[in-house]
Structure formats: structure tokens, C-alpha cells
Amino acid sequence: MRQSLEEFLVKTRGRGFYEITGQVVNWVAATRIESGLLTLLLRHTSASLLIQENADPEVRRDLERFFSRLVPDGEALFQHTSEGPDDMPAHVRTALTAVSLSLPVVDFRPALGTWQGIYVWEHRHQPHTRHLSAHIIGE
């Protein structure tokens, strides 16, 4: 059994989805682990890691529409406002989604379904550099 660790940097340009499937798949292939387990951790509390549909981009726009309405920027309920009207909504959106994902690895690839892509979902409006920690174990 072998393992490997990696850290990816994902530069975001404001709220939205940033697909990382390609770089994750390439890294898994480069480790030469045929069967195993891949884990990803986004090391932030105002952005999420999401597996979602990789076909029609309208799906992701609708996700954004829904979450923007569910947790509005500037929501009057929130007291933590010193970091801007989108900061506390970003924390709530992160709590409602996920920052860690685990995927079996089969034939040198994460076992994603045909329509599944892996995305960093940036919840802040300003650009950020997001740190993603990756671990793989297998043989």
C-alpha cells in the first residue's frame, strides 16, 4: 500500500464555480495508484467543495440563484458583518454544503459518475487563492 499528499492552489475570481476535475484526475493518474481512496479537503470556511453536474452550465447558475436567495447577502439576521455583506452568507453556504470529499479510485481514476464534476464553489465576491489538500492511498 502506498500514499501520496498534494496541495493544490485554486485562484478564484469572485463568487461562482471553478472546476478542478481535470487537475485532480491528472494528479491521481500521476501517482500511479490503480485502486484506492482519494480525499480532498478545502481548507477554508467561506468556499465549498461540490460534486455537481458537469454538462449544462445552467445547472450551476440555478444552484447559485437558489443559494443566493436562501442566504441573501446583507441578511439582516446576521451580526457578523464586519467582513462584508457576503462573509456570513459564505459561512452559511459552506455549512450547507461540504469542504471534504472522499472518492474511491478505480483504474487509476476517481470513480466519478458520467455527469459528475468536482468544483470549488467560491462564495465570496472578491478573488481568493484557495488551498485544497489532497490525499491518496492504495496500490
Added chain:
Amino acid sequence: MRQSLEEFLVKTRGRGFYEITGQVVNWVAATRIESGLLTLLLRHTSASLLIQENADPEVRRDLERFFSRLVPDGEALFQHTSEGPDDMPAHVRTALTAVSLSLPVVDFRPALGTWQGIYVWEHRHQPHTRHLSAHIIGE
């Protein structure tokens, strides 16, 4: 250290919860791994993997009632409507829950609590065959 991979098919008959605890527990037992880590990945973007109460079925009906109201079929906000009024709600419900789960394995069993069962939560109204990828590592 040893590992094993499996793919389960789960046939759904419309929106609702389909318990898979038994088949997962049986597979873990069959691998003869006493201590380790189990990971499950549902390879879809319109159905979820959920750990929830396995006692009173009314709990799951209330979960369904809540999510149906939170993300209504035919919601006017959504633009991605070509695959039916329940398709975009299914994507949102999946984003709000999970498609991957990891569980320690203790004494040849996933370390579920007394009241925890593992469910595929089908969000579409039509029947589907859902693919679940499973990985176990341990000894």
C-alpha cells in the same frame, strides 16, 4: 493492510429513501476486514447518500416534506427546466446533502450509531438505477 472495491446498484422507484445499510454491512463483513475505513460514493448528481434515523419512518417522511417545501418542484427561479420540474430541485437537494460518506470499521462492521441507517435518497420521480461505489481499507 488490504483493500477492496465494490459497485452496488440501487434500483429506485421514485422519490424517497432506500435503505442500503444491510447490503453495505454484509459486504464489509464479507471482506473480512476487522478494523479500517469504509467509503461510499453515489455516482450521481440528482440523488444523495444520507445517514439518518432508522427507527420511526415518519422522520424520513418529514425530511421529504421539508425538502419538498424548501426546494419546490417547478420552482420559478430555475432556468434549467428541460429535464422536467423535478430535475433542478434534485440537483439542489443533492448539493444540500451529500454524495460521499466515510465510516470507520470496527469489529468487521461500519461504526454506525444505534439509530443510524444509510440511505440512498432518490430525488427524481421516475425510477432510476443508481450506482454506488464502495471502498474499504484495513486489516
Added chain:
Amino acid sequence: MRQSLEEFLVKTRGRGFYEITGQVVNWVAATRIESGLLTLLLRHTSASLLIQENADPEVRRDLERFFSRLVPDGEALFQHTSEGPDDMPAHVRTALTAVSLSLPVVDFRPALGTWQGIYVWEHRHQPHTRHLSAHIIGE
């Protein structure tokens, strides 16, 4: 490759956040595993495991405000009311968040970001003893 299993008990004193970062970090250090994978499973259906901001406590109070409004105690929609007005909301809040988390381990520590803490989020008003199963694998 080595692994280790542990069970933590977390005593809660009503609804709120209970930080467990310290005890998890200490346990990881004590296993002497330098690089690997840590997995946590909260063995309940009415409390969650959450990675959230560990700086301003107002963030957690706002999270609680948001979830209390989204899933109100005593919500008329719910039929499962025999265990109290906060029981079914606790199940929904758990479904909306997570009970399992996986984190790479780097330099004998979980690879948490600077602002990330690990919390048990108790959703019931009464005190509970919550069981957390932990697994680590690596070398």
C-alpha cells in the same frame, strides 16, 4: 502503513457548538502518524460534525440564528413530534450539514486551514453524550 481507531465522548449542554479540534489534534499527534488520512464519524442523527470558523464566535451564533429560522422548533409541517419540538428540526439540521469528515494528515496534524476548527453541533436542547468514532491511517 499503520492505522488506529478511537472513540471520543463529547458531553453537550444543549444546542450549540462544542469545539473538538484540540482533542482530535492531540490524538493524531499521539498516534505518531506523520502523513495519512483522518476520518471522523458522529454516531448520531440529531447532531452534526462541522468544520467552521474558529475566530469570531459571532459566526457560530449567526449560523445558529440562520438554522433556527430555516428549520424552526415546533414547525407545523412535521408529523414526528413525539420526541419534542426540537427533535425533527435536529434531524433536518443534521441532513443539511454532515456527520462524517475526512482530512489529510500532514506533519502529524490534520491539514486544517488557519481559520478552520472542528465542532460538534448539538441540535437538541437537552444535554447529551455524543459518540464520535475516529480512524487514522498512514505512516
